[in-house]
Amino acid sequence: MLSEERSKDIETDALSAPAAGRLANPDVRDEFGLETLDMSMGPQHPAMHGLLRLILELDGETVVRCDPVMGYLHRSKEKISENRMYPAVIPITDRIDYMNNMAMEYGYCLAVESLMDVEIPPRADAIRALMNEFSRIMSHIPSIGFLLLELGAFTPILYAFRERERIQTIMEAVTGARMMFHYIRIGGVKADLPEGMPEEMWKYIEGLEERLEPDFVDLIAGNEIFVARTRGVGKMTQEKAVEMGLTGVPLRCTGVEFDVRKHYPYGWYKNLDFDVVTDEAGDVEASYRCRIGEVKQSIRMIKQILENLPEGEVMGDTGRRIRPDEGDGFGRVESARGEYAVHIVSDGTDTPYRVHYRTPCTVNMQLLQEIVPGHYLPDIMPIMGLIDPVSGAWDK
Amino acid sequence: MPQLGQGILKGMGITLRHLFDRKVTRQYPEYKKETFERSRGMLTVDMDRCIACLQCMRICPDHCISIEQTKRDADGSGKAKPYAIGFVIDDSRCMYCSLCVEVCPVNCIYHTEEFEVQAYNRLELARQFGERPVDPTIDPKPAVKKKKPAGKAAAAGAGKGAKAADGEAAPKRTPRRAAKKDDAA
Numbered sequence: 001m002l003s004e005e006r007s008k009d010i011e012t013d014a015l016s017a018p019a020a021g022r023l024a025n026p027d028v029r030d031e032f033g034l035e036t037l038d039m040s041m042g043p044q045h046p047a048m049h050g051l052l053r054l055i056l057e058l059d060g061e062t063v064v065r066c067d068p069v070m071g072y073l074h075r076s077k078e079k080i081s082e083n084r085m086y087p088a089v090i091p092i093t094d095r096i097d098y099m100n101n102m103a104m105e106y107g108y109c110l111a112v113e114s115l116m117d118v119e120i121p122p123r124a125d126a127i128r129a130l131m132n133e134f135s136r137i138m139s140h141i142p143s144i145g146f147l148l149l150e151l152g153a154f155t156p157i158l159y160a161f162r163e164r165e166r167i168q169t170i171m172e173a174v175t176g177a178r179m180m181f182h183y184i185r186i187g188g189v190k191a192d193l194p195e196g197m198p199e200e201m202w203k204y205i206e207g208l209e210e211r212l213e214p215d216f217v218d219l220i221a222g223n224e225i226f227v228a229r230t231r232g233v234g235k236m237t238q239e240k241a242v243e244m245g246l247t248g249v250p251l252r253c254t255g256v257e258f259d260v261r262k263h264y265p266y267g268w269y270k271n272l273d274f275d276v277v278t279d280e281a282g283d284v285e286a287s288y289r290c291r292i293g294e295v296k297q298s299i300r301m302i303k304q305i306l307e308n309l310p311e312g313e314v315m316g317d318t319g320r321r322i323r324p325d326e327g328d329g330f331g332r333v334e335s336a337r338g339e340y341a342v343h344i345v346s347d348g349t350d351t352p353y354r355v356h357y358r359t360p361c362t363v364n365m366q367l368l369q370e371i372v373p374g375h376y377l378p379d380i381m382p383i384m385g386l387i388d389p390v391s392g393a394w395d396k
Numbered sequence: 397m398p399q400l401g402q403g404i405l406k407g408m409g410i411t412l413r414h415l416f417d418r419k420v421t422r423q424y425p426e427y428k429k430e431t432f433e434r435s436r437g438m439l440t441v442d443m444d445r446c447i448a449c450l451q452c453m454r455i456c457p458d459h460c461i462s463i464e465q466t467k468r469d470a471d472g473s474g475k476a477k478p479y480a481i482g483f484v485i486d487d488s489r490c491m492y493c494s495l496c497v498e499v500c501p502v503n504c505i506y507h508t509e510e511f512e513v514q515a516y517n518r519l520e521l522a523r524q525f526g527e528r529p530v531d532p533t534i535d536p537k538p539a540v541k542k543k544k545p546a547g548k549a550a551a552a553g554a555g556k557g558a559k560a561a562d563g564e565a566a567p568k569r570t571p572r573r574a575a576k577k578d579d580a581a
C-alpha cells in the first residue's frame with residue numbers, strides 16, 4: 001500500500017508537473033538562464049502506435065529525457081484469463097498483440113499443452129507454422145509502412161495495406177475472421193485448410209515475392225530522404241541491446257543472432273530451413289532491412305511448408321474436457337516483435353490459477369528511455385518504428 | 397557515388413507504374429467484400445431445432461446468450477421435453493469467437509454472413525429469438541468461481557457452487573436449476 005502522502009504526491013505529479021520527482025535536477029538552467037521544457041507527447045497521438053504517453057524534457061529541439069508512461073490500454077488480460085476455462089482464454093490472447101494474433105494463440109496453446117499429455121498431429125503443427133508465418137508477414141509489412149508514414153511518406157502504407165488486405169482475405173477463408181482468428185486450439189488447429197487453399201496461398205506468395213522487391217525495397221531503401229532520416233538514428237550497441245533484454249528485430253538489428261524459432265525450436269520449425277536475419281548497424285535503417293529480410297525468410301518457410309504439407313488429422317485427442325495437470329506450464333514463441341512467452345500455473349481445475357504473458361513490447365519499450373535522449377524531437381517517430389510496439393501488447 | 401535524387405526518381409517511377417495497375421480498393425457500401433463459408437458474422441438460431449440443452453449459454457465466455465427454459469410437448473410425441481421459450485443473443489457483448497457454434501449438438505446456432513451491426517442504444521443489439529422476450533441485462537451466469545484447492549473442490553461435490561457454470565459442454569447444472577432440485581429434495 002502506498003502511504004497517503006506518497007499517493008497524493010503521485011496525484012499532484014500527474015496533474016501539474018509531469019516529471020517532477022523523477023527529474024534529477026528539476027531546475028536545470030544553462031549559461032543563458034534558459035530552462036528546459038517539459039512536454040507530454042500522447043497518449044492520443046497518431047504516431048504513438050496506440051496509447052502511449054511520453055514525458056519529454058526538451059532543450060530546444062533536443063530531447064534531454066524521455067519517460068514512457070504505459071497503461072492507457074490496460075485491459076486486465078491476465079486476471080480475465082484466471083476466470084475462464086482453458087479453451088475460452090484463446091480469444092483473449094488474440095487481443096493482446098492485435099497485429100500478430102496467431103503467435104499469441106500459439107504461445108498460450110504451447111503452454112497449456114506442456115501440462116497435458118497430448119500429441120499434436122504433424123499436419124496441425126505444419127498448419128500452425130504456416131499461419132504463423134503469414135501472420136508475421138501481415139505484421140512486418142504494415143510496420144514498415146507505418147515507419148514510412150511517420151516519416152511523411154504516404155505511398156508505402158498503401159502498398160503495405162494492400163498486402164495486408166490480401167493476407168487477411170486468405171486468413172478469413174481459413175479461420176473465419178480477419179483479425180481475431182481464434183484458430184489455434186489446444187491440441188491442434190480448429191479446422192483443416194479449405195479445399196484449394198494451399199494453391200491459393202502459393203499463388204499469393206509468389207506474387208508477393210515479385211512485388212516485395214520493387215514496392216518495399218526499391219521504393220524505400222535508396223530514397224535519400226529515408227536514408228537521411230534513419231541512418232544513425234536510434235543507434236545502439238550490441239552490449240546495450242543484450243543488457244536491456246531486448247528480443248526480436250531491435251536485438252537482431254544490432255547483430256546479435258537470437259531467434260526462438262532457431263535456438264529453441266518448437267512445433268514444425270524443427271523441420272524448416274531458414275536463416276536468422278541480422279544487421280550490424282543497429283539503427284532504424286538496419287531494423288527496416290531486418291524486417292524485409294524476415295519477410296523473405298517467411299516466404300521461404302511458407303514455400304517449404306506448402307511443398308511438403310503432411311496429411312492426416314489436425315486435432316489431437318485432448319479429451320472432452322481440458323484439465324491440465326497441476327504444475328507450471330511454459331510456452332515461448334517468436335512473435336513478430338520478439339520473444340513472447342506464456343507461463344501458466346495450474347491447480348488441476350479447468351480454469352488456470354495464474355497466467356502471465358511476457359510480451360516483447362513491454363521490454364523493448366524501455367529502450368525509449370535509453371536511446372531517445374540526445375536525439376531531435378522528430379527522431380522519436382523513426383525510433384518508435386524501430387521498436388514497432390503495439391499498444392495492446394505492452395499494456396495487456 | 398550515386399547521384400543525389402536518384403532514389404527519389406526511382407520511387408517516382410514505381411508509383412507511376414502503379415498508376416496503371418488494377419484498382420484494389422472497392423466502394424464499400426455499394427460493393428461488399430466477399431464472404432467465405434467459414435466467415436463468422438452475426439449469430440442466428442433456428443428455434444425449431446433447438447433442444448434447449450443450454451450448452452451454448454454455458455460455454456459463452458462473454459455471457460451473451462440467455463435462454464429461458466420450459467418443458468413442452470413440441471413435437472406431439474406425448475412427452476414433455478425441454479423447450480427454449482425465450483432465447484436472446486446480446487450482440488453488444490458477442491466477440492464472434494464461435495465457441496457456442498462448435499458446442500451445439502444439433503448445429504442450430506450458426507453464423508450468418510451479416511456483419512454490419514448498428515443501433516442507437518445497447519439494448520437494441522440484443523436480438524430475441526423465442527416467443528417470450530428475455531431480459532438481456534440479467535447475467536445468465538451470475539455464479540462467480542471461487543478459488544478452492546483442487547482436493548477441496550472435489551470433496552465439496554461435483555461442481556456444486558465450487559465452480560462457475562461455464563463448463564465446456566460439461567454435464568453440470570446451472571445454479572438456478574440446481575436450486576430447484578434442492579427445493580424439491
Ligand code: SF4
Pocket residue numbers: 439455456457458459460461485489490491492493494495496497
Ligand atoms: S460467438 Fe462466442 S461470444 Fe458470441 S455468443 Fe457465441 S460463444 Fe458467446
Ligand code: SF4
Pocket residue numbers: 441445446447448449450451452453463480499500501502503504505
Ligand atoms: S447449444 Fe444449440 S441446441 Fe443447445 S440450447 Fe444452444 S442453440 Fe439450443
